[in-house]
Amino acid sequence: MGDQVLWSVSGDEGVVESVLERRSLLYRQDELRTKLFAANIDQILVLVAADPEFSESQLARALVAAEAAHIRPLIGLNKLDLAENFQRARQRLQPYQDMGYQVIELGMKTSEATAKARLLDVLLGHQTLVLGPSGTGKSTMINLLIPGALASTNEVSRALHSGKHTTTSTTLYWLDAQRQSALIDSPGFQSFGLHHLRAEDLSRFMPDINRHLGHCRFYNCSHRHEPGCGVVAQLPSIGQSRYRIYNELFDELASKSP
Numbered sequence: 001m002g003d004q005v006l007w008s009v010s011g012d013e014g015v016v017e018s019v020l021e022r023r024s025l026l027y028r029q030d031e032l033r034t035k036l037f038a039a040n041i042d043q044i045l046v047l048v049a050a051d052p053e054f055s056e057s058q059l060a061r062a063l064v065a066a067e068a069a070h071i072r073p074l075i076g077l078n079k080l081d082l083a084e085n086f087q088r089a090r091q092r093l094q095p096y097q098d099m100g101y102q103v104i105e106l107g108m109k110t111s112e113a114t115a116k117a118r119l120l121d122v123l124l125g126h127q128t129l130v131l132g133p134s135g136t137g138k139s140t141m142i143n144l145l146i147p148g149a150l151a152s153t154n155e156v157s158r159a160l161h162s163g164k165h166t167t168t169s170t171t172l173y174w175l176d177a178q179r180q181s182a183l184i185d186s187p188g189f190q191s192f193g194l195h196h197l198r199a200e201d202l203s204r205f206m207p208d209i210n211r212h213l214g215h216c217r218f219y220n221c222s223h224r225h226e227p228g229c230g231v232v233a234q235l236p237s238i239g240q241s242r243y244r245i246y247n248e249l250f251d252e253l254a255s256k257s258p
């Protein structure tokens with residue numbers, strides 16, 4: 001269990017190309033950058049769902065890590081059929097849409113063809129790392145896009161009593177025969193670390209804060225306690241939730257030894 005394989009599509013079937021070394025792409029947080037670049041990843045798709053309810057702070061953290069690594073982040077919101085929860089999740093994502101992130105609305109179980117088309121539209125021609133909490137539909141997405149991949153989904157994991165996270169290793173799937181497009185399915189949001197970041201650089205990687213930089217009285221303003229801060233002046237538009245996340249991440253980064 002937990003072997004990593006390379007898949008390709010042959011007709012309607014997925015073919016195992018080779019078994020990779022047993023080691024996670026994101027195993028060591030401090031090597032995150034290097035490994036992402038090594039895999040030529042140019043996009044990160046953060047997949048959340050109407051249910052389970054997503055943690056905004058986890059989402060924000062993944063987006064910051066992507067920005068810091070100069071990798072384009074995309075947000076997928078799955079489980080369109082869970083209408084009430086979906087509407088709530090959509091509202092929680094509105095600030096992210098407003099700050100420029102593309103939010104792709106998906107119903108992988110009930111609107112398969114539309115979901116597939118929307119996904120291929122952003123995925124073809126790219127190497128995309130798929131991230132997201134357990135149960136949002138990452139494996140479902142692999143199976144939708146690559147018939148025959150047989151990525152195990154939650155039902156299977158319950159049957160096998162194999163624990164919370166169904167997907168236990170990082171797997172690369174080719175989306176096209178030319179091998180220009182790949183999906184990297186990686187378990188665990190939690191391994192997505194920000195260790196390489198300095199607290200004073202954080203604001204640059206949060207677009208809604210970044211856009212207000214350059215108007216502070218002090219050139220080295222942390223946008224927390226200083227008088228004459230141009231970011232604090234914009235708090236009504238930034239919103240308490242995002243500013244709280246900024247402060248939490250800032251504290252975390254500042255408390256680490258350089």
Ligand SMILES: Nc1nc2c(ncn2[C@@H]2O[C@H](COP(=O)(O)OP(=O)(O)OP(=O)(O)O)[C@@H](O)[C@H]2O)c(=O)[nH]1
Pocket residue numbers: 078079080081082106107108109110132133134135136137138139140141152153154155164165166167187188
């Ligand atoms: N209602 C609904 N359920 C869905 C949808 N897409 C996927 N699911 C279900 O959500 C559950 C979790 O899906 P998975 O694809 O296993 O989730 P995952 O992100 O791979 O989870 P891990 O491997 O644990 O990280 C499964 O029971 C899927 O059938 C959808 O559009 N609507």
Ligand SMILES: [Mg+2]
Pocket residue numbers: 138139140152153166167
């Ligand atoms: Mg999975």
Ligand SMILES: [Zn+2]
Pocket residue numbers: 216217221222223224226228229230231232
């Ligand atoms: Zn400031």
